[in-house]
Amino acid sequence: MIYLDYQATTPVAPEAAKAMAPWIEERFANPHSPSRWGSEAAAAIEVARKQVDKAIGLKAGSVAFTGSATEALNWALKGTVEDAGAKGKSTRNRIVTLATEHAAVLDSCEWLAGQGLDLTILPVAPDGMLDLDLLARELDQRVLLVAVMLVNNEIGVIQPVGEIARMAHDVGALMLCDAVQGFGRIEIPRGPDLVAVSAHKIHGPKGIGALWMHKGAEPAPLLHGGGQERGLRSGTLSPALCVGFGAAAKLADERITRDYDHAEKLWTAALRALGDGWTINGNFSQRYRGNLNIRRKGVDAARILADERQIAFSLGSACASGSGRPSHVLRALGLDYREARSSIRLGFGRYTTQHELVDACKRIAAAAHAQEKLDA
Numbered sequence: 001m002i003y004l005d006y007q008a009t010t011p012v013a014p015e016a017a018k019a020m021a022p023w024i025e026e027r028f029a030n031p032h033s034p035s036r037w038g039s040e041a042a043a044a045i046e047v048a049r050k051q052v053d054k055a056i057g058l059k060a061g062s063v064a065f066t067g068s069a070t071e072a073l074n075w076a077l078k079g080t081v082e083d084a085g086a087k088g089k090s091t092r093n094r095i096v097t098l099a100t101e102h103a104a105v106l107d108s109c110e111w112l113a114g115q116g117l118d119l120t121i122l123p124v125a126p127d128g129m130l131d132l133d134l135l136a137r138e139l140d141q142r143v144l145l146v147a148v149m150l151v152n153n154e155i156g157v158i159q160p161v162g163e164i165a166r167m168a169h170d171v172g173a174l175m176l177c178d179a180v181q182g183f184g185r186i187e188i189p190r191g192p193d194l195v196a197v198s199a200h201k202i203h204g205p206k207g208i209g210a211l212w213m214h215k216g217a218e219p220a221p222l223l224h225g226g227g228q229e230r231g232l233r234s235g236t237l238s239p240a241l242c243v244g245f246g247a248a249a250k251l252a253d254e255r256i257t258r259d260y261d262h263a264e265k266l267w268t269a270a271l272r273a274l275g276d277g278w279t280i281n282g283n284f285s286q287r288y289r290g291n292l293n294i295r296r297k298g299v300d301a302a303r304i305l306a307d308e309r310q311i312a313f314s315l316g317s318a319c320a321s322g323s324g325r326p327s328h329v330l331r332a333l334g335l336d337y338r339e340a341r342s343s344i345r346l347g348f349g350r351y352t353t354q355h356e357l358v359d360a361c362k363r364i365a366a367a368a369h370a371q372e373k374l375d376a
């Protein structure tokens with residue numbers, strides 16, 4: 001099996017698995033209980049929190065653990081709107097976001113729109129990039145929050161998040177960044193007030209994410225209960241998941257340049273192995289190169305996926321893949337149904353070897369050629 005689906009999830013780093021093991025096998029205490037065992041678990045969680053915070057690398061904020069980045073994004077969006085409205089803190093009632101955001105952002109925004117929020121979803125250029133002049137025209141005193149992701153999960157393009165945050169701040173709005181695909185891979189620019197990350201995209205465990213919050217920008221809680229996480233996010237934390245997340249974040253932080261360079265080398269090797277006739281979806285230079293989203297005229301990508309069962313890759317986003325619907329991101333680039341259906345997403349990184357990637361790309365190219373011959 002050759003695993004080329006790093007945007008869907010990443011293999012757990014051995015270091016993270018090892019750090020988690022004692023907290024699964026023996027150390028079962030509730031980190032919120034006052035016993036010595038509980039205090040030890042709480043202390044381990046605080047170490048993990050520092051590790052995640054350091055890897056995020058932003059100043060004057062704090063990290064709250066969540067069950068996923070989906071939860072962190074729901075919380076950031078709904079909690080910020082709730083805070084502004086319910087506490088009467090602000091008359092702002094508008095969120096500006098992009099057509100290429102993850103469903104966790106878009107669907108939360110749509111839900112809020114159903115509750116009366118004024119929602120603006122901006123289109124992107126055919127290369128997936130946001131036109132900053134277009135954004136500037138939308139920004140005014142009515143905007144509460146601008147939500148833009150750092151690295152796109154489907155096409156890998158990198159939005160100028162630092163600049164977008166500056167523009168949002170100029171009109172007094174907050175900026176939320178879904179940094180799930182950028183965290184640990186590229187530096188998170190300064191500027192966002194709220195940043196969502198997920199452990200399983202950085203070689204940590206599934207079932208844990210985090211919301212980084214600039215001081216003063218903490219959203220109203222989404223989950224109520226035991227008052228954990230300074231009353232902001234109730235629910236018993238899992239020491240094992242927190243410790244695994246912390247270990248993965250520490251490792252990603254230490255290896256960021258090495259992992260980035262490795263992804264660049266893999267990208268070049270993949271393009272060479274695929275050969276001519278492929279078009280890259282998304283901007284060529286403003287992108288994270290561990291994501292290669294390509295299409296080829298006339299090819300049915302789902303057939304390649306079915307034929308090459310020893311290669312794990314994706315058709316657009318993992319969520320859209322199962323549904324048979326063309327991905328909303330590819331449609332936002334202006335791709336028609338056929339072009340979207342001929343698109344493949346290859347995701348690779350730290351544990352991918354050049355040899356296996358080249359082998360997989362050659363097989364994918366051969367499968368595409370075979371289809372072309374059959375269909376000719």
Ligand code: PLP
Binds near residue numbers: 069178198
């Ligand atoms: N945002 C982006 C860009 C993602 O790629 C994903 C995961 O696919 C999420 C958010 C949701 O993350 P999680 O799986 O932690 O809920």
